Amino acid sequence: MKKFEEKTIRTEKIYDGKVVKLQVDEVTLPDGKTAKRELIKHPGAVAIIPITKDKKIIFVEQYRKPLEKSLIEIPAGKLEQGEKPEVTAVRELEEETGYTTNQLKFVTSFYTSPGFADELMHMYLTDQLQPLTKKVAGDEDEFVELIELTLEEAKQYVKEQRIHDAKTNYAILYLEMLEMM
Template sequence: MSEWEEKTIRTESIYDGNIIQLQVDDVLLPDENISKRELIKHPGAVGIIPITKDNKIVFVKQYRKPLEKALVEIPAGKLEDAEDPQVTARRELEEETGYKAGSLDFVVSFYTSPGFADEIMHLYVTKDIEPLKDALPGDADEFVERVELTLDEAKQYVNEQRIHDAKTNYAILYLERMKEM
């Protein structure tokens, strides 16, 4: 056991849903005390930074129930049954934006909320997109609107909190950094 590791003594499954599983673990702390940890288990997700030929970033606007408001975000979605993240990225881009990617370049993987969830997000970028001839149906319970913005417009959306989630802010910072290189 490492210096800071917490050893799981007992796990209680609380909820098993379509997107997440919730469990409560009793853990032995490094100082030998026992504590509880509420954990969300998630299969992982992808985010895609699609850029059009005229250098606009393709976002989606959708209502987020936990926040009770709509956000503008990069297209993203959950991995299905140990699916390859690139497969998920292609599918989500097509379903949410009506664009198809030729090449996808891996940017980075990161944990979204490591204090309570194990969700890992794989981020891709593509400048190789074409509109689909026939739009794909999205998820039955997902309503999205495509929004195309320049990088400067996207940064203004951040200032206005219309873009207000970590993955999309990360994407914008990445694009800003690439512009400077």
């Protein structure tokens, strides 16, 4: 057994939903004791940092039921079965913003909540936006409003906790780092 590895003894599947699967694993710990782990299985996601010609970042505001409030975030969405992250990124950009792009720059991938979920998010940047001539239908249960902010305005929104999610904060830090170079 690896230094910190937890060996799965048994898995109980609790829920198989549209977005996530929930399971409880019984594991053997490195010291030989057993414990239970509540796990969320997720197909993965993408996030896009869209930059306009006038150097504004396009955000979407949408209601987040788990938080019971709206958040201002960069566009993002779930990977569909067998879909490449770059394809998901363009699809989500089109659905959520009404823009498309032929140029994506890979920024990074990261685990969103590794303490209980396996979701891996892939982040891309584009500054080559083209408005769509015909609106693309998004998810029927998703309602968003576009907000364009400069980097300085976005940083102020972070201070005010109007931008308050990890992927969007990561995106703003990344853009700030690019500015410093």
